[in-house]
Amino acid sequence: xxxxxxxxxxxxxxxxxxxxxxxxxxxxxxxxxxxxxxxxxxxxxxxxxxxxxxxxxxxxxxxxxxxxxxxxxxxxxxxxxxxxxxxxxxxxxxxxxxxxxxxxxxxxxxxxxxxxxxxxxxxxxxxxxxxxxxxxxxxxxxxxxxxxxxxxxxxxxxxxxxxxxxxxxxxxxxxxxxxxxxxxxxxxxxxxxxxxxxxxxxxxxxxxxxxxxxxxxxxxxxxxxxxxxxxxxxxxxxxxxxx
Amino acid sequence: xxxxxxxxxxxxxxxxxxxxxxxxxxxxxxxxxxxxxxxxxxxxxxxxxxxxxxxxxxxxxxxxxxxxxxxxxxxxxxxxxxxxxxxxxxxxxxxxxxxxxxxxxxxxxxxxxxxxxxxxxxxxxxxxxxxxxxxxxxxxxxxxxxxxxxxxxxxxxxxxxxxxxxxxxxxxxxxxxxxxxxxxxxxxxxxxxxxxxxxxxxxxxxxxxxxxxxxxxxxxxxxxxxxxxxxxxx
Numbered sequence: 001x002x003x004x005x006x007x008x009x010x011x012x013x014x015x016x017x018x019x020x021x022x023x024x025x026x027x028x029x030x031x032x033x034x035x036x037x038x039x040x041x042x043x044x045x046x047x048x049x050x051x052x053x054x055x056x057x058x059x060x061x062x063x064x065x066x067x068x069x070x071x072x073x074x075x076x077x078x079x080x081x082x083x084x085x086x087x088x089x090x091x092x093x094x095x096x097x098x099x100x101x102x103x104x105x106x107x108x109x110x111x112x113x114x115x116x117x118x119x120x121x122x123x124x125x126x127x128x129x130x131x132x133x134x135x136x137x138x139x140x141x142x143x144x145x146x147x148x149x150x151x152x153x154x155x156x157x158x159x160x161x162x163x164x165x166x167x168x169x170x171x172x173x174x175x176x177x178x179x180x181x182x183x184x185x186x187x188x189x190x191x192x193x194x195x196x197x198x199x200x201x202x203x204x205x206x207x208x209x210x211x212x213x214x215x216x217x218x219x220x221x222x223x224x225x226x227x228x229x230x231x232x233x234x235x236x237x238x239x240x241x242x243x
Numbered sequence: 244x245x246x247x248x249x250x251x252x253x254x255x256x257x258x259x260x261x262x263x264x265x266x267x268x269x270x271x272x273x274x275x276x277x278x279x280x281x282x283x284x285x286x287x288x289x290x291x292x293x294x295x296x297x298x299x300x301x302x303x304x305x306x307x308x309x310x311x312x313x314x315x316x317x318x319x320x321x322x323x324x325x326x327x328x329x330x331x332x333x334x335x336x337x338x339x340x341x342x343x344x345x346x347x348x349x350x351x352x353x354x355x356x357x358x359x360x361x362x363x364x365x366x367x368x369x370x371x372x373x374x375x376x377x378x379x380x381x382x383x384x385x386x387x388x389x390x391x392x393x394x395x396x397x398x399x400x401x402x403x404x405x406x407x408x409x410x411x412x413x414x415x416x417x418x419x420x421x422x423x424x425x426x427x428x429x430x431x432x433x434x435x436x437x438x439x440x441x442x443x444x445x446x447x448x449x450x451x452x453x454x455x456x457x458x459x460x461x462x463x464x465x466x467x468x469x470x471x472x473x474x475x476x477x
Contacts, residue, residue, distance in 0.1 A: 138304065141315075144268050144295075155318075236347045237305075
């Protein structure tokens with residue numbers, strides 16, 4: 001990390017020396033400081049982006065996990081949802097943005113919908129997969145103890161799926177932030193995506209970098225939160241992946 | 244089978260020993276025939292918790308500690324009014340895992356995991372204990388220790404045991420009776436009473452009576468395999 005920053009600094013100060021193309025990390029920091037503590041304009045953007053991210057992400061988890069489970073437990077539901085899922089998941093999300101804008105208006109609704117669309121599939125697919133690959137022996141164990149349908153679900157299937165769901169949530173964070181950027185490029189007046197887009201249009205490179213850096217920081221923050229949740233929820237795993 | 248009897252089932256690989264255990268336990272539907280328990284068809288009592296199953300792999304739930312793994316079969320049941328946790332602790336103690344109650348499976352050795360597996364099956368106070376090659380995945384030394392441990396635990400609990408194994412010496416060491424299964428389709432080929440007095444220890448493995456029984460059973464299995472087309476079929 002430190003080496004990368006030094007290299008960045010060197011390239012911007014010694015090789016390129018053109019602030020219309022690349023600015024040094026120091027300048028980005030100075031700009032960020034100004035936008036946080038002098039003009040204080042960043043808070044509104046940060047708040048707007050965090051809000052739509054949070055709502056879209058939350059809805060995606062609330063919808064994705066149960067739908068994934070339902071698909072794992074019922075072949076009928078799986079066969080019904082699978083083609084829709086494949087279609088939606090593989091199409092470029094940016095192409096949906098104008099449609100969603102049309103449906104949900106240019107307010108928060110359409111932006112949350114775009115974020116939702118980005119987050120829901122990793123969560124859904126992992127929840128489905130996690131429950132599908134539960135060790136056969138665990139299911140036999142439950143049957144040998146004559147566990148009923150609900151104890152089987154809550155004591156075996158659900159805990160066995162948790163690591164997979166968390167892995168899906170991890171992927172959803174990255175895709176959700178991309179969703180935020182896409183959403184705020186269309187008819188937004190605030191938010192980090194808007195900030196980056198607008199700065200790009202006006203060739204305001206320091207502001208552009210501040211926006212990109214904040215996206216990165218939000219992503220790192222999200223990963224860190226998931227990592228802690230993972231440690232809390234699955235203390236039985238000797239080493240949670242990544243982090 | 245008699246109450247409190249230890250019966251082993253041996254036979255060529257793939258003859259359906261494990262399948263039979265799973266059918267007895269209601270994990271698989273049977274294609275014909277009847278299983279009786281106390282004169283009642285096993286189908287009629289299939290929802291009652293009468294059998295403890297010790298799986299080949301430890302099949303411990305990785306998200307549960309030893310104690311909570313043993314508790315799995317006790318949760319949501321009356322347990323004759325006894326405290327479930329006290330029962331679980333008692334059986335962990337019986338299998339020699341005192342002090343490991345709060346360890347997760349990945350923190351235990353293979354032998355210890357099989358001890359938890361055994362404690363979990365015993366904790367529900369089953370009428371019959373079904374054991375499916377429980378020591379097959381252990382190294383030879385650990386397996387020897389576990390065989391002795393099983394002899395001790397069986398002596399203390401006096402459970403009726405059906406023990407599936409492919410190791411003849413293990414079957415002879417542990418059992419009152421050894422049943423040899425024929426090659427596919429698996430049927431009872433022959434039965435051997437093991438009149439070696441208890442308590443038994445590892446020394447009896449070199450006893451002439453032990454070796455003679457082991458040899459006789461091996462001849463029987465060898466005959467089965469040859470009848471089925473020879474060793475290449477294995």
